[in-house]
Amino acid sequence: MDLFQIITEIEKVDPEVYERFDSRRRVFKHLTGIGKKLTAAAMPGFVAALFNKAYGQTAGPSVNDVLNLALSLEYLEFYFYDTGLSVAGLIPAADRAAIEKIRNDESGHIKTLRTALGSAAIPDPGRAAFDYSGGRGSRTGPFATALLPGGTALYFGVAQSFVDTGIRAYKGGAPFLMTNKDVLETALNIHSVEARHCSHIRTIRRGLAAGATGAAAATTLPGTDPRVSPKSWISGLDNGGPSPDTNPSTRDVYGPGTNPPPAGVPTGITFPGEDNLVQAGRTISTDSAISAAAASEAFDEPLDYVKVKAIARNFVDNATTLFV
Amino acid sequence: MTKKTNPVPAEVQPAAGLFGALPRRDFLRYTGAGLALTSLVLTGCDDDDNNEVDPNADTVNVGSGDTGVLNYAYALEQLEAAFYAQVIAGGTGTYFASLGANSAERQILSDLALHEKAHRDFFKNAIPAGSIIKDLAPDFSTIDFNVGRRAAGAPAGTKLGVLDAAMAFEDLGVAAYNGAGRYITNPVNLALAGKIVSVEARHAALIRDLMSYNTFVDNDVVELFTPTGSASTPGVGSGSGLERSKKPSEVIVVANQFLQTGSKLNVSGLG
Structure with missing residues (x-):
């Protein structure tokens, strides 16, 4: 077979074919030599490998894909906080200032991501696109009372689940942004703010569980059940999170992601649950002679884009294309 | 423990050059190769072999590339770990012991x-x-381990309390990790840094809430967003809601205040 003839034919329909093989064209500098050395029997394998490299389904999400997923999550959060603030008797007076702060941060993140994406940004889906009951549009899912007067405990539980999902999503998305250092740093600067939010929401929940609102929450000990009175960081699996036994369940927020990882995830990055004790081959609890709880708390875990979308999809009207 | 006293020459940063030359779509395909390469860099980019006299001879050079970032992170974690260990040990102050x-x-x-x-x-x-890098020798002489927080309006030069110092270290750590992400070339290392920085941010937020409730985010660490018009319309206003990340050169100005001579950091290989 005439390899060069085949490639020339491909080039007519795909001018980038050489780049797909190797953008630096180093392969082609030496290809003639390689071709001579290859035996006829080895040739099909070589060609297959070459084409698999060029057209194989290994590409992950693009920078814009990652940013639009992030933007979708920001809309999910923004409208949740903004709606909560509009429901009388839901957010305790002492906690309103914090929720307004968080809502405004999300608005800032939306502005920032829209700017980074330019015309590629998804349109604002609007409040109606989301179903915070977890009913995918039925509005009668298990969290339906979270946005009703008196639904305070559930509201903050759902908030915690959203923001922990967001933190894990940014962590999982960051490796896809490494080609653009400024965009990467922007995403990291959103990621840590989300972690600050989550810490505070978890603090509020400790307070609520003990009947305290406002500043007293910060000096309230976590309870024995991390589902209702968590630490400000994730300890083990937090017993499955605020609502492990509903459908949808918050177990997915803290459990493992897609393994093996989905397309494009760099080799070496995996998605264990938040109770993971092993980092880069080192068992943290053993190395530092600390409890499994402390070792798991010391490291948050990323979540892959497939799992993130599956979690978030539960909270949109399934007539929309968000998180598909 | 090897003390690094010289900047790592630029030519031992092949990974950055490789990725820098590739268009984005190619990066994704080359990630596997990049990983293998940067792993080699991690082990290959070790201490410098020359023994020239260096003007920064009494500083600890973290190095460059991924190793430089990991050493930089290690330095900050050494500082934090030493600080909390001293808080709890109580030998130099009673604040922790006074807590119920x-x-x-x-x-x-x-x-x-x-x-x-x-x-x-x-x-x-x-x-x-x-x-x-070597084990660093901290200098916590500007921290009063008997005190939780410095009195409001305390004159300049007043020692930090335990919570003041904790807040400074945690906020600094978050800003440092965020600002160093751009120097990482191996995605596995980026993921590792990400696993740690969000925990630091959780710490920072809670310490800040202990210091002054509802300051878990505030304008000193986050560029707060102020809506113009209706707050219910997303994305319209001033500010960004972004953490104020810091370059390594900015971070060490603070970190070096807490390190003894001979342990002060040199980050000239980063950025």
């Missing part, structure tokens, strides 16, 4: 000590022996 046995604050500081120890030990074990 069942106080939330006692448990928070205890947890933070464990987490920071875990981070420090992890880097110590993960960075190849040939390229790791």
Whole structure:
């Protein structure tokens, strides 16, 4: 077979074919030599490998894909906080200032991501696109009372689940942004703010569980059940999170992601649950002679884009294309 | 333990050059190859072999590339771990001992000590022996371990309390990790840094809430967003809601205040 003839034919329909093989064209500098050395029997394998490299389904999400997923999550959060603030008797007076702060941060993140994406940004889906009951549009899912007067405990539980999902999503998305250092740093600067939010929401929940609102929450000990009175960081699996036994369940927020990882995830990055004790081959609890709880708390875990979308999809009207 | 006293020459940063030359779509395909290469860099980019006299001879050079970032992170984690260990040991102050046995604050500081120890030990074990920086000698003479927080309006030069210092270290750590992400070329290392920085941010937020409730985000650490018009219309206003990340050169101005001569950091290889 005439390899060069085949490639020339491909080039007519795909001018980038050489780049797909190797953008630096180093392969082609030496290809003639390689071709001579290859035996006829080895040739099909070589060609297959070459084409698999060029057209194989290994590409992950693009920078814009990652940013639009992030933007979708920001809309999910923004409208949740903004709606909560509009429901009388839901957010305790002492906690309103914090929720307004968080809502405004999300608005800032939306502005920032829209700017980074330019015309590629998804349109604002609007409040109606989301179903915070977890009913995918039925509005009668298990969290339906979270946005009703008196639904305070559930509201903050759902908030915690959203923001922990967001933190894990940014962590999982960051490796896809490494080609653009400024965009990467922007995403990291959103990621840590989300972690600050989550810490505070978890603090509020400790307070609520003990009947305290406002500043007293910060000096309230976590309870024995991390589902209702968590630490400000994730300890083990937090017993499955605020609502492990509903459908949808918050177990997915803290459990493992897609393994093996989905397309494009760099080799070496995996998605264990938040109770993971092993980092880069080192068992943290053993190395530092600390409890499994402390070792798991010391490291948050990323979540892959497939799992993130599956979690978030539960909270949109399934007539929309968000998180598909 | 090898003390690094010289900047790592630019030519031992092949990974950055490789990725820099590739269009984005190619990067994704080359990630596998990049990983293999940067792993080699991690082990290959070790201490410098020349022994020239260096103007920064009394500083600790973290190096460059991924190893430089890991050493930089290790340095900050050493500082944090040493600080919390000293808080809890109590030899130099009574603040921690004065906290009630069942106080939330006692448990928070205890947890933070464990987490920071875990981070420090992890880097110590993960960075190849040939390229790791030495154990740093902290200087906590500007911290009063008998005091929780400095009185409001205390004159300049007044020592930090334990919570003041904890807040400074945690906020600094978050800003440092965020600002160093751009120097990482191996996505596995980026993921590792990400696993740690969000825990630091959780710490920072809680310490800040202990200091002054509802300051978990505030304008000194986050560029707050102010809506113009209706706050219910997303994305319209001034500010960004972004953490104020810091370059390594900015971070060490603060970090070096807490390190003894001979342990002060040199980050000239980063950025």
